[in-house]
Amino acid sequence: MIRFGILGAGTIARRFARSLSKVEGAELVAASRRTRERAQGFLAEEPCAPGARAYGSHEALLADPDIDAIYLSLPHALHLPWALRAIEAGKAVLCEKPAMLTAADMSRVASLARGRGVLFMEAMKPRFVPLHEALLDALDELGDISYVSASLCNDVLASLRGTGSYHLTPGPGSGVLLDCGVYCASWIEEILGEKPRLRHVDCRRVDAIDVYVDARLEWGSTDLRLECAFDRATPRALTVVGSLGTLVVEDLHRPQAASLALWGKQPRRIETPYEVDDFHGEIRHFTSLMREGMTESPLMTLEDSICTAALLDDIRLSIDLT
Template sequence: MQNRLRWGVVATGGIADVVTGDLRLLPDAEVLAVSSRALPKAEAFAAKHGIPRAYGDYADLLADPDVDVVYVATPHVQHHEVSRAALEAGKHVLCEKPAALTSADLRDVVDLARERGLFFMEAVWTRFNPLVTRLGDLVAAGEIGEVRSVRADFGFTLPHDPAHRLWNRDLGGGSLFDLGIYPVSFAHLLLGEPEVVHAHGSLVGGVDAELGMLLGYPGGAHALLGSSLVSPLKDGAVVYGTKGLVEFPEAMYNPARMIVNGVEHTHAQEGAGYVPQLREVVARVAAGEVESPSMTHDDSLAVLRTMERAAAAVGLSYEGVR
């Protein structure tokens, strides 16, 4: 690896566009290549972002010996396939969430990364937001006492269209795996993996249109979480402790404000908000590590197990989706 970590971006959708913009803000990273199933799309994306190499197939990008790390931004259903292929090609991987649709597929990728000594991380940018990081520190310091309850929601209204990826089971659609993963990961950060998972919601065309979750932890601590494609949920979060509370008034997945026992804290966002996460990848790869302590393989597996339990409670399953 050269002094600058050389990235390849797989897919050219909205999230790839925003994250690539943030990647270009890092002085020790270079976006070297991009791929799309349609070469003209890859070429247009490359021209927009000043990327020197464009490929019409991700296999060609993975065969490029100059690419060090791959950012997987495909639809959910392809995450396991592309991540596995990238690791087999000797590339480090940052994969958009959810990193896989089943625990078995995620375990397969994690085991391969560890076996090959390659870095692999699920891209949950919330874990690297400076205010969320500060939340972890103040909770550890006892600022609000023992955490007893977490409330978090993420939802918006999206007109039903079976062709849209969020309404299409074959593309890994639904509110839980695309939006609900943020509240679940947020609760996991504070309370760990739950003992009990209750869920209630509605299915439309084989995917969940909305889902409410009650997660139960030892000693009575709990989390009330929600995701929706049919209601504009508040998108905030509250953490209740025995000595106080922390509020995220909006965008709990990328908060700009945090109120701790009535005192407001803010931060100046870098780029579109993905810079801290991308900086972490660069640092861990440079250090020769296979995972980030802020978003470990076990974290990803535990969150996915929780989502699978919630999904099963409403009859949602992605088994067999490829």
């Protein structure tokens, strides 16, 4: 049995806990929040093992010898210090995206994880949904790729304001680029296998926080676009154009359907629903790595996370979001 502790049992951790309860051979045995009472409230409302322990400090949770793995769901700016502490404590870490704020931070975590022989994986959900393998096959059918557009835009600015959300709180870790743009960057990294060159970025800020980013990039003869927003809604799609056709992936951050149009052939619909939800695949993959004694995922490698963060670094530097 893989025994999980949740470090920072907030809103997204509720979805994780419910999905974890559907993964065979894994269970939630502990959670930590700013107070023990709040951690107790979380465990009382979500599926967990009998006798699951509530901690009012993250240090206490990491000191629990009965915890095998950590789901790290603290605000973005807190990922680095707590990932390092969890790895030093010998706990495998499944870390919410973006794993780290910068490529340098991600390299530091990767170095420690490799040195200690501890599993660390960024929770990049699109790589673990049932549709993913079919999408990789479809990409192979496109021929030479000339254009990639990854867009994740949501009209949520009004609903986020006044909530105290760290997404709109000035400081490290805030803004749409890190929260939504990371999905787009991860797709670009997976398709290209390396970091493209940045050409131009448009950005809209509200109270000094990025709420819209439109980055244009290139890699050889391939043009790329990375777009993300809190202030507008557009189709949340990955579009890849090749010499033999076009692939459009719907809801690129939680994909279940895509359309493949190859020149001279009837368009093809590709649909593969979740087995449970969008968390289930990444949790099951992570636990299987633990059972096999692996310290790195072949689907979301440490280098993948470093390269994704490096692309976001380039964009942030160009619009002074450091």
